[in-house]
Amino acid sequence: MSEKPKFAMYWAASCGGCEISVLNIGEKILDVDAHFEPVFWPVAVDSKYKDVEAMEDGSILLTLWNGGIRNQENEHIAHLLRRKSKILVAFGSCATEGCVPGLANLYPVEEIFSTAYHTVSTDNPQGIHPQPVVQVPEGTLTIPAMNPVLKTLAQVVDVDYFMPGCPPEPHQIAAVIDLVIAVLEGKAQLPPKGAVIGAGNSTVCDECPRARNVKHITAFKRIQDVAPLDPTLCILEQGVPCNGPATRSGCNARCPRVGAQCIGCYGPAEGVLDYGARLITAFASVVDAKEPEEIEAILDGIPDPVGQFYRFNLADSLLRAGVPAWKKNGH
Amino acid sequence: MSEKKPKIGVYVCHCGSNIAGMVDVEAVRDWAQAALGQDGVVVSRDYKFMCSSLGQELIEKDIQELGLERVVVAACSPHLHEKTFRTASERAGLNPYLTELVSIREQVSWVHTDKQVATEKSKALVSGAVHRVAYNTELQPLKVPINPNTLVVGGGIAGIQAALEIANAGFHVYLVEREPSIGGHMAQFDKTFPTLDCSACILTPRMVEAGTHPNITLLTWSEVISVSGYVGNFNVTIKKKARYVNEELCTGCGICVEKCPQKVIDDVYEAGLGYRKVIYTPFAQAVPKYPVLDRPNCTFFKNGKCKACEKFCPTNAIDFTQEDQYLNVEVGNIILATGYDLFDARRVTNYGYGRLPNVFTSLEFERMSNAAGPTGGEITLRDGKTKPETVGIIHCVGSRDKNFNNYCSSICCMQSLKFAHLVKERTGATVYEFYIDMRTPMKAYDEFYQRVLEEGTLFVRGKVAEVTNATHGPHEKGKLIIQVEDTLVGKQRRIPVDMVILSVGMEPRHDAKQVGQMFGISCSSDGWYIERHPKLDPVTTMTEGILIAGCASGPKDIPASVAQGAAAAARVLDKILQKEVELEPIRATVDESKCSGCRICNNLCPFNAISFLDDVGVTRINPALCQGCGTCVAACPAGAISGTGFSNEQIFAQIEGLLMGV
């Protein structure tokens, strides 16, 4: 048997759900095994960084990267895997747009540490506060230093494809695997570099079966306060801020189908540079009120605007400082 | 931008000293050449007046000789000269939409006081435009055919004038008037300032001409209820309210009116000062001559008995079964000449209108002084007999007043002078005019003021504080007291009079906003329709094909209303004769593969260009209706709508350019 193409998957600043989602593809995982040789996959395969370093550049055919770039280690491995991989895929919301870990970009690193280690909810009698470099009797210990902000993978290295979702839906992962196998067999072509794969071209509403009308929102409500939710009518029209209109399709409208509003995990639609800004204008456009006080009162129905509009996209939004965002979005 | 840069020419205008006085034009020119060379600028020039033919030739020559592919002109506002420079580029063979105008006059020299700052800002703006223009694409104007019919809404003097001009040029006009007769406010007056010609004598021939013109379909007692379509191709539904009189049979003999036993106060034409029958024509010279039956007040409709009108009508024209009719017409252009309402004098409670009987409004006085009016032209107190010995006329009631309307109603000074003259002429009474400032600027107006001064009218400069019947002492007994600070003398005065006339201001029609929305045009904060440009384009609006004339866009006298009616007609004729309109290609389009049918955008378009296709579940934009305002482009959360001329690349490049030096 000729040598199988090499496969890697890595987990940076993320929750681990993406890894579970890959395992969730069921029997398809056997196809992966049949066609690829996993050379580096810390969750599933025992291999070391030094093994990767020893590989020839470009020798890994496909690397699925999940997680944002939060610390020096993430950044180092990102550069390493970029060098070693032919195709680098930003896999999942954290890698493509920062996701929930990216919300920490609202706070300086010191504040994150003091919240994590020194607030009442933390049991830390010795007052431990991690330092990147510590002297112990045995010598000097180092742990990776935190970067000032979390970056998406594309903000750090060149990325070939983007696969959104928190986590990506198993059927979409399976479809991508099928595609790559078809390419290997010469039966299909890779999409153009920079493309979003494993997702639709429209937004969640496109896949949502709920009936919708011209929208007139007179109040935003929390879903638990609308009882009962009309099972056939657009959730947004019922006053519950559903992010479906702005969120890329691909999930088959999983949440709205079961009576929960879309929270936006599939990220912005094709060509949209700032998810939250889009959604804010969209919601603002259908608020049905004239007087400033009335409008204010309706908008007060969204108590956590960052969470509502940027839960997944803050790190990738135009709001971040530094490099012009539109130049580095990558997709 | 890594691709090959297009060749860009930059032209910086001095505008005489308008720009050069505050911006170092040469420095901007040199900077553009030096710093923006890497962004494609191959030539940068300045010129005293870029918009002059010599200035334009500079651009044309460079396009041809240097092969420029983009042009940036830093001069005045695009409102003024964008077209000029785009046309110049087009003459030289460059698609006009590859030329951008940067406003360094309105946005820079006119608003800054520090030359260095102004110069830096000009550089930034030029840089923004240079970066942006690289992404401009060639665009072709949209052409749509024009329906040669025109709708005129409102049959006051402005609407009549517009209708006649177009009809006389040989094109068809639908003239829609909501009252039973055309004529508008002018039909209510006795004399018109400053010449004092009889209003009816000059107006009625026009009314008759409009009523009989073969090219005019006159629809009175009618209202437009819906409008769809776009310039050149509007579809309009008109409701013709039931008159209960068959127009084919009625000869206008007036017997029904005479025989109708039921009288009501005429709040419209007689301003509440007189009565009319339930079946009525508002005035003798009404056009058309057919009466209207006022259903809510009719005895027959109320309790099933009477029908006197029907009994006596010699031609059996009365038809109690008539119903409202709905007509559909197609027109290419629409002129709104809906005029004005009068300010409600009751709102200034301290002047006592409605409470003190001998306080009158200007319109009541017009009717009173009219020989055909309720008093037969006699000027009397409310009792209908007593002649006043002293009359006070108060200017600016509801106008130039922060509590009511800030603007000047422009005709009240002259109309008050007209009243003073008429009172003197007919009663010999002593007349006081209470004014804040006298405003008599038009032709022969000030001469009329001099004349009224010479006639002995007394002028008191000051804003009246109060009109009261609380009198002090015997000399004030039975009088109305006008309490005023005479600002020329510098003291408070109490002036006893028999009659007070309030020169109430003009206000936008109470329904101007709804009517405007139906036609897709907007009102200013005061409520008047907004013209495309207050000086250079006073009769068109931001919606192509919808024009405005007369007092619909703000207070005016008759000559100005007539001039606007004619001007609007000329603009319409110009369109009709071109047979096609060119629409700006700055339009929004929906990428249907991206549209999710979320319907967020469906209700947003101020021009009704957006429709939702239920069967396929996507949204579509009618390119002829879309005015490229961008509202929906911003709102579409799916990024499915894009606006030509405002792509993400263009906008971000412009921002990047602007911030380059920062």
Ligand SMILES: Cc1cc2nc3c(=O)[nH]c(=O)nc-3n(C[C@H](O)[C@H](O)[C@H](O)COP(=O)(O)OP(=O)(O)OC[C@H]3O[C@@H](n4cnc5c(N)ncnc54)[C@H](O)[C@@H]3O)c2cc1C
């Ligand atoms: C008391 C007074 C005295 C004046 N005296 C003089 C004077 O002596 N000399 C002078 O030059 N100017 C005078 N003016 C000003 C003069 O009245 C106006 O300049 C002139 O009437 C404006 O004409 P117009 O056609 O714009 O509006 P209007 O005369 O108001 O006519 C508008 C017409 O449109 C109709 N209309 C409104 N809405 C609709 C609708 N939605 N659908 C269908 N029809 C509609 C109305 O019924 C009306 O017939 C005077 C004004 C006042 C208040």
Ligand code: SF4
């Ligand atoms: S429920 Fe949400 S996803 Fe479904 S149509 Fe409404 S807004 Fe779109």
Ligand code: SF4
């Ligand atoms: S039927 Fe009505 S309109 Fe006719 S005469 Fe009687 S009250 Fe007047």
Ligand code: SF4
């Ligand atoms: S850009 Fe959109 S909202 Fe604006 S006119 Fe066009 S269709 Fe209407």
Ligand code: SF4
């Ligand atoms: S807002 Fe965008 S996605 Fe939604 S219906 Fe309109 S065009 Fe379609």
